[in-house]
Amino acid sequence: MTDDLLIIGGGPAGMSAAIEAATHGLVCTIVDESAALGGQIYRPLAVKPNGQTPAATVVRGDELRDQVQQLSQLINIRSESVVWGISKGNKFAVGKEGEGTEILEPKLTLLAPGAYEFVPPFPGWTLPGVMTPGAAQILSKTMNISPGKRVLIAGTGPLLIVIASQLVSNGVEVAGVIEASRQPDWLRLAIRGYRSWGLLREGARCLNTLRKAGVPVHYGRVVTRAEGKDFVQRVYHAPVNADWYPDFSGEQIESVDTLCIGYGLQPRNYLAQLAGCEMQYVDARNSWLPVRDRDLWTSQPGILAAGDGAGVAGAMTAESEGQLAGLVAANKLGKIDESAFDRLRAPIDAKLSRLAPFQKAIADICRIRPGLSSLVDDDTIVCRCEEVTWGEVNAAIDHGGTTFRSLKVMTRLGMGMCQARFCWPAMSRMVASKKNCPVADVGPARPQAPIRPVPLGLIASIPKVPETCE
Amino acid sequence: MNVRITVNGNTTQVPRGISLAGALYLLKERSFRITPRGGEPRSLFCGMGVCYDCVVKVDGRANIRACKTEVRDNMQVLTQEGEADLEDFA
Numbered sequence: 001m002t003d004d005l006l007i008i009g010g011g012p013a014g015m016s017a018a019i020e021a022a023t024h025g026l027v028c029t030i031v032d033e034s035a036a037l038g039g040q041i042y043r044p045l046a047v048k049p050n051g052q053t054p055a056a057t058v059v060r061g062d063e064l065r066d067q068v069q070q071l072s073q074l075i076n077i078r079s080e081s082v083v084w085g086i087s088k089g090n091k092f093a094v095g096k097e098g099e100g101t102e103i104l105e106p107k108l109t110l111l112a113p114g115a116y117e118f119v120p121p122f123p124g125w126t127l128p129g130v131m132t133p134g135a136a137q138i139l140s141k142t143m144n145i146s147p148g149k150r151v152l153i154a155g156t157g158p159l160l161i162v163i164a165s166q167l168v169s170n171g172v173e174v175a176g177v178i179e180a181s182r183q184p185d186w187l188r189l190a191i192r193g194y195r196s197w198g199l200l201r202e203g204a205r206c207l208n209t210l211r212k213a214g215v216p217v218h219y220g221r222v223v224t225r226a227e228g229k230d231f232v233q234r235v236y237h238a239p240v241n242a243d244w245y246p247d248f249s250g251e252q253i254e255s256v257d258t259l260c261i262g263y264g265l266q267p268r269n270y271l272a273q274l275a276g277c278e279m280q281y282v283d284a285r286n287s288w289l290p291v292r293d294r295d296l297w298t299s300q301p302g303i304l305a306a307g308d309g310a311g312v313a314g315a316m317t318a319e320s321e322g323q324l325a326g327l328v329a330a331n332k333l334g335k336i337d338e339s340a341f342d343r344l345r346a347p348i349d350a351k352l353s354r355l356a357p358f359q360k361a362i363a364d365i366c367r368i369r370p371g372l373s374s375l376v377d378d379d380t381i382v383c384r385c386e387e388v389t390w391g392e393v394n395a396a397i398d399h400g401g402t403t404f405r406s407l408k409v410m411t412r413l414g415m416g417m418c419q420a421r422f423c424w425p426a427m428s429r430m431v432a433s434k435k436n437c438p439v440a441d442v443g444p445a446r447p448q449a450p451i452r453p454v455p456l457g458l459i460a461s462i463p464k465v466p467e468t469c470e
Numbered sequence: 471m472n473v474r475i476t477v478n479g480n481t482t483q484v485p486r487g488i489s490l491a492g493a494l495y496l497l498k499e500r501s502f503r504i505t506p507r508g509g510e511p512r513s514l515f516c517g518m519g520v521c522y523d524c525v526v527k528v529d530g531r532a533n534i535r536a537c538k539t540e541v542r543d544n545m546q547v548l549t550q551e552g553e554a555d556l557e558d559f560a
Binding site (some may be wrong): 035040049117127128130135137138139147230381384386416417 | 505
């Protein structure tokens, strides 16, 4: 049966969209890479915690999973599956290892792929024991496994103190939190409030946990390098100026066996690019985003985008956008008339406008400053997959390589398994700062199908080769 | 509650439901692979299937993301050294 709505990504946005759309009678399919719905933030527990109350995000994830389950006659879930290609006329290649690829031709599609962490390169960042805060959180929160004996948490963003306090609660020794932005900016956020008291209270609770455990939070500093033999043993951090350029004379050393480092989130924007959606660089979000109207339509007919993948704004915004997308789809397919649509969307719009100023303020505090591009030396690996160094890329830029494609051809940057998801967001900034031009001028990565490494068998299993798979 | 997995020849029990990356961390295997070009150790990095740094050989197949793979009974795991052989992709 043809789907009314294909939803790519089963996180807060995708689940909310499915629930709303199915409530109005739409037949939906959710495609998700994981075994269980939830995305990163609403991920279910892998191991039952011993007596502790589960985190609010786990509880909320369970609620949404239950609601999806109750609508299972209308919501089909394709788990452990990946959309690896999109061809003309909105045909989606959905692959599942061991089963093959199917081409889905839904009436409408919602892109809700979520986000991943931004980590700019610095000396020592490829050492085992250096990981994203998210990776440590998954180990600790969902599996009750400690990421290390003594952990330093660094980068920027509200997730740092949340994860630090979760680790402390799970009995992990946290050496400290290194936050690049300045403390007065965060205090101003608290004073203004923005009617987001729940989030502020959560932040205060985390800071209180850290204070009680004697974990220092250092503002206005960045990690400059990590050292160790076979795994991280020492981490250096230094104070930064307003543009986040470090003053190396103020370096301090921490002896730790784990460094969790992340500078906020990057949207997963490859599907939108592959679908041919018009993209724009949004400075305030440090990222390329699909252009959307107020109904969340992209420029590509029939394709909606919601959640962090369309602009990082957190789980609550993602849920509301997903709900709106489900409603928009139901209206488009004639399941609800205009007056019902207007009535039903009003509270969602109100919630989104209530959340927006707070999210905007946080994004502004955590905006990536140019100084982060100054941490590398010639030997620093900038493309983790292909082990390309800054020295090699720097030379290629000097020889005229200034776009994603030219640097890829000249150095193999971005040709590995992550398909430039980790190198290019940082490298495009470094090219821009070297060329003294806006990051937007350097351009996004150019994803091509398959946008994930998939076994050849999955591609060969397509029943009929589509017209183009660009 | 537990499953038996074999990592580099050593058979051991780990909790059911966790990821292979979690299991390797529990077993104090901090290096998941050695890179082909620089010969450097790599391990869990993004933890959510995006970076492909944590790839290992599972039941004879190379380049399997440890963070996206749930442990199964009798799973045979090898940490990877250098480039995977072509036959490992079969």
